[in-house]
Amino acid sequence: MKVRTVVLALLTIVMGVVAYTTTDPQMLMSPSSIMILTWVGTVVLAGLLVMDLVGFSLTSIVDDYSTRDLLMLAALITVGGIIKAFWGQGRVFVEAATGPYGASIYGGGFVLWGVLANHVVRKPLVGTISMVLGGIIEILVGNPFGLPVLLFNAWEGLGPDIAYLTFRQKRYDMFVGMLGGVFSSLIGLVYGWVYFGIGALTPTAGILFIITSIIGGLLGGAGGYLVGEALERFGVRRAAAVVIEG
Secondary structure, eight states: OOHHHHHHHHHHHHHHHHHHHTOOGGGTTSOOHHHHHHHHHHHHHHHHHHHHHTTOOHHHHHHTOOHHHHHHHHHHHHHHHHHHHHHHHHHHHHHHHHHHHHHHHHTHHHHHHHHHHHHHHOOTTHHHHHHHHHHHHHHHHTOTTOTHHHHHHHHHHHHHHHHHHHTTTOOOSHHHHHHHHHHHHHHHHHHHHHHSOGGGSOHHHHHHHHHHHHHHHHHHHHHHHHHHHHHHHTTHHHHHHHHHHO
């Protein structure tokens, strides 16, 4: 194993421990800046570790971003951030009407954007990048959940990134998109199990919550794939390239 891999693994563990110890479950809706930074840092380091394990070079990835990629990324950050802010407003009403189970399925609408970023831009970690930066737009527009949105966006983007990296950025079919959605749901469940008290639910309620969360991830992953395919059929990728070349 490479020294770099070991260092990244140790940094990820240390940052994760710091994030865990600085998190107060009673302050989740009004977290400190230290809590946000340490959790986002943990997600970023975990992403870098996955990239290193599958053989991607961070330098080559940065150099590989074309002007078109950057334009598409900027568009996804802006448009996605605005839409997710209003989607977040809708989640409040859905949860009030259906409870946490309906809200967890509805949450697939957030996961969709991380899958879409991977499908359209097709660069490692683009899901995490677009989601976290889009989270800033969400907060500015008026997402009802405040600063924790940055953390939620981080794992909603990291899940698809891990899925596509697992196949070395060579498969962009619906299966990988849905797998990315499930990964996002599973990461979110780990966090929720520790800090939102999911582990305190009855076995039946806990299993139902896990199932509905995975369903939301599957729907979000499929939705991201389908939207990406629709955009490509309308010539989004080709049109962007023509504008740049012209």
